[in-house]
Amino acid sequence: MKTHITCLLALSASLACAAPTISKRASEIDPRAKEHPEIDFVFTDKKGKPQDVQNASVDTSVKPQGKLVIWLMGHSxxxxxxxxxxxxHAIQPHYANKWFGIIPADKRDSGKVLGDIRLEATTGDDHSDLVNIPQPDGMMERSFQFVKWLAKEHPEGKWEQFISEDGKGLRWDKVIISGSSHGATSSARFAKHQKVDRVVCFCGPRDNYETWQALPSATPANRIFGFSHVLDGGWTGDHYCRSWEMMGLNQFGPIVDVDISAPPFQNTRRLITNADVGGSDKRAHSSVVPGGAAVKDKDGKFIHEAVWRYLFNHPVNETGTATPADPDCVKDQQKKAR
Structure with a gap:
C-alpha cells in the first residue's frame, strides 16, 4: 500500500502533518475495471504514468462524524x-468521466445529453446512447470497491462503517458527494438520482442548456450547498444562478456574499465571493476550493476557512428565509443562445 504524508500549515499557523494519503490504483483493486479509450479513459497516459490512482485519508486523532466525502475531481x-x-473520511475515486470533451457540440448542447451521460458515469447504469460505461467503471462501484479495500488495508480508519449491511454497496445516507466545476455538476446530477447526506458544489453546477436541475430530487434541496466566485464564467453566463434556482435553493435563503457576511451566512445554501483574484475569470473559477488559486490574507492564511467549514458542517435543518426567483437570471439558455 502506497502512502505519503504531506505537511501543511495548520490553521493555528504552526507546522503540522496532515493525515496520511492512502493511494491505490483502481485497476489493482478491481480486476473488472476496464479502460475506455473511445472516451479517452485509460489507465496510463502516453508516457506510462498511471491515470487510475485513487486517494483517501482520515485523521484518526479527530472525533469522527461517521460521514464519508466522495470527491469528484482531481485529488486536493x-x-x-x-x-x-x-x-x-474522504476518498477521491477514479471513474469514467473523460467523455465531456469528446461529445460533438451539436449533440452536447441539444438539451438532454449531458445529464444522462453524467448519470451513467456516476451510476454505471445505462442512461445514455452516447457512452457505454459499465458498473465497475462508474463512480458508485469504484467508490464501493475502494472503501472495501480500505476497510481491509487500513483497519484503523474504520472504513467498514460506510458499507451497507448486505455488503453490496455503500451506505449513501452517510455520504457527502462533492466536486468542483465538472465534478460539482456530476455531484448534483447524481444526488437527484440517489439520496445522499449532503451535496457540496464548488463552482457549479452548470449544464446550462439542460433541465435535469428541475427534476424531482432523491436528495432534499436543503441538503445541497453551492459556493462560487462572481467573476467565474458560470456567473457571467447566468449558469449558476439558473441551476441553483431550478434546484430550489432559493427556498433556503438569499445569495450571500461571504466576504461581507459572517457564519452562519443567513443559513443559506447559495454562497458567493468577490475576493481579489486579479480580475482573472480562470482563477476565480478555482479560487473557491482550498489550493493554489484560493485567496489568502496579508498573513498568508486562506480567507475562506469559515466558508469551507460551513459548507460541510452546517446543520441541514437550519435554513434561511425563502427568496423569490431572480428575474434577471436567464433561465432559457437555449433561447438566449439563439
Missing part, C-alpha cells in the same frame, strides 16, 4: 486536510 490535499480536521 488541502481540501482533504480540512475535511479530515472536521472528522470526515
Amino acid at each position: 490535499a488541502p481540501l482533504f486536510e480540512r475535511l479530515n480536521s472536521y472528522g470526515l
Whole structure:
C-alpha cells in the first residue's frame, strides 16, 4: 500500500502533518475495471504514468462524524486536510468521466445529453446512447470497491462503517458527494438520482442548456450547498444562478456574499465571493476550493476557512428565509443562445 504524508500549515499557523494519503490504483483493486479509450479513459497516459490512482485519508486523532466525502475531481490535499480536521473520511475515486470533451457540440448542447451521460458515469447504469460505461467503471462501484479495500488495508480508519449491511454497496445516507466545476455538476446530477447526506458544489453546477436541475430530487434541496466566485464564467453566463434556482435553493435563503457576511451566512445554501483574484475569470473559477488559486490574507492564511467549514458542517435543518426567483437570471439558455 502506497502512502505519503504531506505537511501543511495548520490553521493555528504552526507546522503540522496532515493525515496520511492512502493511494491505490483502481485497476489493482478491481480486476473488472476496464479502460475506455473511445472516451479517452485509460489507465496510463502516453508516457506510462498511471491515470487510475485513487486517494483517501482520515485523521484518526479527530472525533469522527461517521460521514464519508466522495470527491469528484482531481485529488486536493488541502481540501482533504480540512475535511479530515472536521472528522470526515474522504476518498477521491477514479471513474469514467473523460467523455465531456469528446461529445460533438451539436449533440452536447441539444438539451438532454449531458445529464444522462453524467448519470451513467456516476451510476454505471445505462442512461445514455452516447457512452457505454459499465458498473465497475462508474463512480458508485469504484467508490464501493475502494472503501472495501480500505476497510481491509487500513483497519484503523474504520472504513467498514460506510458499507451497507448486505455488503453490496455503500451506505449513501452517510455520504457527502462533492466536486468542483465538472465534478460539482456530476455531484448534483447524481444526488437527484440517489439520496445522499449532503451535496457540496464548488463552482457549479452548470449544464446550462439542460433541465435535469428541475427534476424531482432523491436528495432534499436543503441538503445541497453551492459556493462560487462572481467573476467565474458560470456567473457571467447566468449558469449558476439558473441551476441553483431550478434546484430550489432559493427556498433556503438569499445569495450571500461571504466576504461581507459572517457564519452562519443567513443559513443559506447559495454562497458567493468577490475576493481579489486579479480580475482573472480562470482563477476565480478555482479560487473557491482550498489550493493554489484560493485567496489568502496579508498573513498568508486562506480567507475562506469559515466558508469551507460551513459548507460541510452546517446543520441541514437550519435554513434561511425563502427568496423569490431572480428575474434577471436567464433561465432559457437555449433561447438566449439563439
